[in-house]
Amino acid sequence: MTRQDLLAQKRYPIAIVPNSDALSRRCARVLADLILQNDRAGKPSTVILPVGPLDFRPFADLCNQEKVPLANLFIYMMDEYLDERDRPIPESHPLSFARFVRENLVNRLDSSLGFASKNLHSPLPDKLKAISETLLGMGGADLCFAGMGLTGHLAFNDPPEPGETDDPLNWLRQCRARKLTISRESVAQMVMGGAHGNWAIVPKRACTLGLKELLATKHIHLTFMRVWHSGVLRRAMFGPISADCPGSLVQEHPSVEATIAEIAAAPPLLNVAQDTGE
DSSP states (O other): OOHHHHHHSOSSOEEEESSHHHHHHHHHHHHHHHHHHHHHTTOOEEEEEOSSSOOSHHHHHHHHHHTOOOTTEEEEESEEEEOTTSOBOOTTSTTOHHHHHHHHTGGGSOGGGOOOGGGEEOOOTTTHHHHHHHHHHTTSOSEEEEOOOTTOOBTTBOOOOTTSOSSHHHHHHHOOSEEEEOOHHHHHHHHHHHSTTOGGGSOSEEEEOOHHHHHTSSOEEEEEOSTTHHHHHHHHHHSOOBTTBGGGGGGGOSSEEEEEEHHHHSOOOOOTTOOOOO
């Protein structure tokens, strides 16, 4: 599928932007507008945020500039790494999602905007059931930003291993917040993308929201900004709905949009030299 094909055959709104910086700025505007709209209506805003597909700094800066009221903003993070004993990795760990969101979002917000740290929730081992029940009990979050991994995973919901279930697609639809072992493919992706080949430092266990909570969200905003996203987005958005690509289940959702960087909108090309261009 060419760039033109993506726009001509789209099933939901797609915006193509120059690069990842423009992508993060556009998503910041979308999130700020949602909060402002809900605030005018006297309603809280509940959002699910990932670590990786978005730079949170443009959103924090926009809120500070426009004095966006954040007292009724509730943030649920998608996932967090666990150590070998299934404890959350400490914020001193270089790959801590909790530290990333505090440094790049929470600590950048002007205190006058009213965001309360108690309204930031991470899916930790002792909170998984409560978070799942809260999100599903409210009929889903208002908005979920989501990137996809090399396997088409959403959060750490990878394709089920062979023999793990007799009905893998329905199992994915129903999977809820839980602890898990990250797939070998996804670990390898993060070793390359987040650790520059340092295999030992990437945790192999994690807590994650399930597709049950993610797909219950009222509106899903997908983001694609990497070279290899070129193939992933085409599988997930235009290919068959399959357990081999968990992200393809977004095709069943009634309210989806995508923001795509030019590098991912370009057709996936084969390159024996493995020149990623990144």
